[in-house]
């Protein structure tokens with residue numbers, strides 16, 4: 303029997319004491335306001351009790367973690383059509399890298415780098431009646447939590463300083479890989495990134511990816527085949543140019559965001575979310591990466 307609470311407590315105590323907790327993202331000014339010492343972990347087990355520690359119930363900006371949910375929505379609506387407009391290869395580059403996009407004629411490497419998520423945002427705008435509202439409703443439904451919201455201040459803050467994303471969207475538009483207006487697509491994208499969740503809500507949002515497509519209430523949201531593919535892209539592309547390191551150290555499919563959140567899962571076993579806003583130089587939560595490495599090492603639970 304694994305003593306999950308003792309393991310989470312030990313990880314928390316050990317990492318909390320670290321003086322170096324990484325740097326809070328400041329290129330989105332509103333994110334720079336978050337207290338760097340926040341740290342929480344929530345473990346949601348498919349066939350057992352949950353365990354948690356620290357600031358697990360405090361909401362934070364999920365940022366790029368939303369890219370998995372927007373991709374899942376577009377994939378469930380468009381099936382393999384989505385792969386006409388983007389690829390599924392790791393980029394080996396930072397999340398906001400542009401030169402590869404130019405070199406590869408406006409086809410983003412994968413849906414989890416910014417340019418890929420912007421193409422997905424464009425698809426959802428074409429597919430949904432009320433894109434932002436309908437997407438938020440999808441996130442609420444898959445998480446079985448109707449309280450989940452956008453943070454309008456964070457969305458506005460990113461719109462003011464999102465020069466790199468404007469560049470990516472304009473480049474995509476010039477290659478004919480954006481059907482809608484650049485401003486409309488980025489407004490959707492900035493809103494999806496501004497969604498706030500706490501660690502517990504994040505584990506619920508990702509539950510279907512660990513539970514054969516069904517949410518905690520047993521309702522099917524994705525097919526098994528879709529779950530397989532989304533998890534594969536999380537494993538290979540979920541951590542920007544640190545995806546190899548995450549697979550090597552942690553050994554789980556997962557996704558990070560510059561708000562300091564990381565969510566990861568072991569199919570059939572659990573989803574786990576960590577939050578610590580300080581980032582390492584690759585833009586992933588500094589303590590979150592270490593926490594998950596310690597968790598899979600101490601429990602011997604990983605996909606490998």
Ligand code: GLU
Pocket residue numbers: 364365366367397398416460467495558559560561585
């Ligand atoms: N909204 C952020 C951006 O586009 C997301 C980046 C991230 O979380 O990796 O820069």
